[in-house]
Amino acid sequence: MLRKKLPRREFLKGAAVAGCASLLPACGKPPGRWRFFTEAEAATVSAICEQIIPTDQDPGAISAGVPNFIDKQLAGTYKRHQQAYRTGLAGVQATSQAMFRANFEALNWANQTAVLEALESGKAKGRSWESQSSKAFFQLIRDHTMQGFYGSPRHGGNRDYISYKMLGIDYPQIIGQNRYKRSQARKA
């Protein structure tokens, strides 16, 4: 059977629309790497996550894609936490400025740790921590970091099963032997 021929004029119109659609992203703002975070926020989040699970003989939170996990969840299941992150990350910078007169990601390792300890203990003060306590925000990002590092890779973290390798969990899992024989069934 012959395919119904598309009139040339219609074909051209369609092609023009398709072509434009594929070009559209280039017309507006260049696509960012992040769904929810700004580039600046992403840098702060990455530094915090790496403090929570640092690189040592095994990869840390950044290598495992934890910031990507958090970003992805904030655009979906964790939508309800968006505001907590927006104000919380601003709070981290405010506390960092108050303690060391620099942005968090610019601090050396020990000073970054000191800022996070201040958040964790609730000692961080300031206007940014009026709507949510620094303690609550730290607990939130701590939990999300652990989820991204130790959870299933299907959610955008635990890249290449990094944490499973670290813990010595085989993946894909190796299943135990089945040591039973049918003859062991008790007679009904």
Added chain:
Amino acid sequence: MALKHVNAVVVGAGAGGGVVAKELSEAGLSVVLLERGGWPSFEDHDHDELISQRTTVLGNAFGPDDERNRRVVVGRDGFSRIVLPSEGSYGNNAACVGSGTVSYGAMAWRFIQKDFRMRSEYGCPEGSTLEDWPITYNDLEPFYEKAEWEIGVSGDDSQNPFAPPRRRPQPMPPHPYNLEGRLLDPAIRRLGLHPFPIPMLRNTIPYGGRPACIRCRYCVGFACEVNAKCGTHNTVIPKAIATGNCEVRTGCVAAELLVDERGRVRGVRYFDAGDREQFQAADLVVLSGSATETARLLLNSRSRLFPAGAGNRNDWVGRNLQGHAYSGAWGLFEQEAYDDVGPGACIAFCDFNHGNPGLRGGGMLANEFIRLPYLFTGQRPPGEPSWGKAHKDFQRKYYKRSMSIKGPVQEMPVFEARIEVDPGVKDHWGIPVARLSGHRHEHDVEIGRFLASKAEMVLKEAGAVRTWLSIPGLGLSGGQHQAGTCRMGSDPTISVTNKYGQIHDIDNLFVADGSLHVTNGGFNPVLTIMALGYWVSNYIKKEWNGTRFRS
């Protein structure tokens, strides 16, 4: 168009409802089984810890969803709060065909004789509504047996000196010990205690047309990828469907029971999968929606005869919410103790279920099921950092060098620990939601402390270099082992149903789930819920022959 009248509507396709649907449809009754969730499948969530029954941070793997469901929880400060199903205080079990039997660890315990007569045995403590069951272990024994053989249990009670008497052994041999079991067994024996392999609703050999367990590490909290775990979704419910008498309607949310002027239930008003309101008329109705949802449905069913809810003439519906105050200990070891071989929990001892000086009852103790990487990040001895390099070191070093032993405390029922319906908050369908309030009895914490010390003793004997205890607080109980809200009894002024699960004053309305439990045993309750499903069905079938229920 009105739906065709049927003999029986069963609300909830879980441990109790699945059994009832099968028993009634095999007896020739036409049955509609309403289930608010859908059919579960392993592929939906795979081995995904973050959407499992153990960790619900990204949602409930087996329902219900956060979009359409909510509850109100009243804290001890009297302040009430709306909670979503994925939050811990919601007290969720599951919402799918099979319900908790899809994702459970599948321990197949029989309650023991004394569990049915707790008040006679120990007396009622101040602040509790403790009672004896109106039935004994011997009444239920044949129905335990039926559950074991029809649904499938592996185990060997002859190794447990505290096991209640039985006529037949469990149908399948027990699971062998994994590394934890092999390390703990000699230690428990050295202490003069009596360890044995845990009975499980899981195939150790091909059984019921399904294969044997492959002993993977993912068990409790996940659907079984090879269908070796025995739930109602892969045993009795398919059998019910095969009779041709049972229709399973998924995605259907029961809203209300209609009770007429003669004090008989006429049927169930519900919302179908397309959110359309339906009415299913029936000769009789069986509620198997779990202790929370069964109570909620009764309380939402107001009529002239029952202005405070069906069967609630004496204000006992929703009372005595129980669960299990899990208590135990963790231990750290020099050598590896975790070998990644499922189903994980394999060894138990029942030396402390009863006969503990100064205590009313106790609980079984067993090794913990599974070590999940994210959950383990929260398992630390007091004072250990919860993040940073030291936290990661701990995770790496002890993930396989740790063990936990814990067990379910048999709780003392409390009148004020209860389910009500909230006067203001409604769900997606406009149905008033469950409102949870109250707290545990102080005695539960005492027993918890006692059990935890015994667990710690065993871990130390097995070579633990460091141990710490995990003891529950006084918060509200319920959750996956929820029970007690429509308890059975011979005195209608202090119970909701008679000993057959028949609601006092409404002859054609029954309950067949954990709500019936007068006390909840020091054991995982599912086999008892299944046995009660058979027990209640047996009564209905006998009465049906005299057509007592025909309207």
